[in-house]
Amino acid sequence: MHTLDLPPxxxxxxxxxxxxxAVYExxxxxxxxxxxTxxxxxxxIVADWxxxxxxxxASTxxxxxxxxxxxxxxVTAADRGDAAVDPRHRGRGIGTALALWMQDAARARGSTVIGMPVPEGSSGDLLLAALGYRVRWTSWVLKLPPGATIVDRPLPEGYVLREARPEEYPAVHTVAEDAFLEWSVRDREPYDDFMAQITGRPGFAPWQLRLVADAAGDVVGMAHLTLAITEDGSPPEAYVARLAVRRDQRHQGLAQALMVDAFRVGREHGAESSCLSTDSRTGALGLYEKVGMEVTSVWVNRAIDL
Structure with a gap:
């Protein structure tokens, strides 16, 4: 493993x-x-770890x-990692040392590329660009502002939108992974890993995992949201972590219905605003803007070949 070249x-x-x-801080x-912000x-972090x-x-x-x-x-997956440096310690070479460690750690696992998300134009973005990292895709964080009108999106006849039941969690996982793997180049996420980030996440409550079922009772859409409890005592924010619709069930308004349902139940549980992130691989930016969301920050995923 690469030895970090750190300041004295x-x-x-x-x-x-x-x-x-400490990592969160x-x-x-x-x-x-x-x-x-x-x-x-x-x-x-707790859920991901x-x-x-x-x-x-072995991974940090x-x-x-x-x-x-x-x-x-x-290194969180075969081709992706994350890193952070306390702003008070920038300019000391820590970021460069961590980037080289990530490259070496990924290479040792057999990876041929490693990348990470950084805010566009940030110190991390500039550092990775200087180190030869290219932009793989662009991501946007969008928010539904406090007080914004939530417009109802009715479902087709025979469909229902509700809280997922535990016995339906495997079907929810299948819908989510099938949809995300249409554009994400990675291995299929194991069911236990998927659930560790949902039911294993601190603060999970059953209402946070939503589904759409068709007239036959089959799960055809899903959404997972969390409730971000702020440490300064300000109102919480609902975050839509995942949203997916089965390929053969698209273009019926199911995704918009799941989205506005997430906004609604988030408000019912105290959230004043709602947010999510999407990237240029999904083509979904327009969907979220249609339901009143606004871009609040832009991120790039920079990567380097190993």
Whole structure:
């Protein structure tokens, strides 16, 4: 494994589940500096690291100034990682060292490419560009502003939209993975990994997993939303983490119905606004703008061949 070339006084080690809070704090500080807001939640990290296939110690590294985490990186999948550096420690070469670690870690797993998302024009974006990373795709974070009108989107006759029942979770997983794998080049996500990010996510409640069933009772669409509880006491925000419709059931308004349902149930549970992210591979940006969402930040996924 690549040895990090760090400034004097800094150390590194693999991370453990107990470091999730420290990683959240570094990522939140970086987002605050780059975006003026914080999108990440500690629950996101806990759920992602809770996937049975993910070995935290083998997939992460942390950079420390004494006992304080000031930078971290992880390889989350065959071709993707994430990293963050405390803004107070920028310009010291930590980001470059973490990028090289990610490359080496991915290469050791047999990967031929590694990439990560960064806010467009941010310090991380500029660093990766200077290191030779290309843009693979563009992502947008969209929000439905507080007080925005939620326009009803009726379902076709015979269809129902409701909370998913536990016995239907495997069918929900199938619909989601079939849809996402139409444009995402990756292995199929195991069911247990999928559920670790839903039912295993801190704060999960059954109402957060939604489905559309047809007249025969088959699951043909799904949405998963979370409720982001802010640490400053401001109202929570609903985040639509996944939304998918079976290929043969599209162009009937099911996706829009799932979207506005997520907005509605989010408000019922205290959210003043709703948000989601989408990228240029899906072609779904127009769908979300049609239901009143507005782009609030732009991200790029930069990658390098190994």
């Amino acid at each position: 006084g800094l150390t590194s080690r693999p991370l453990s589940e107990d470091d999730a809070r 570094v990522m939140a500080a970086q987002e605050q500096a780059d975006l003026g 914080v999108e990440i939640e500690e629950a996101d 809770g996937r049975p296939s993910f070995e935290v110690a 590294v942390g950079v420390f100034d004494g006992d304080r985490l000031v930078g971290y990186a992880e």
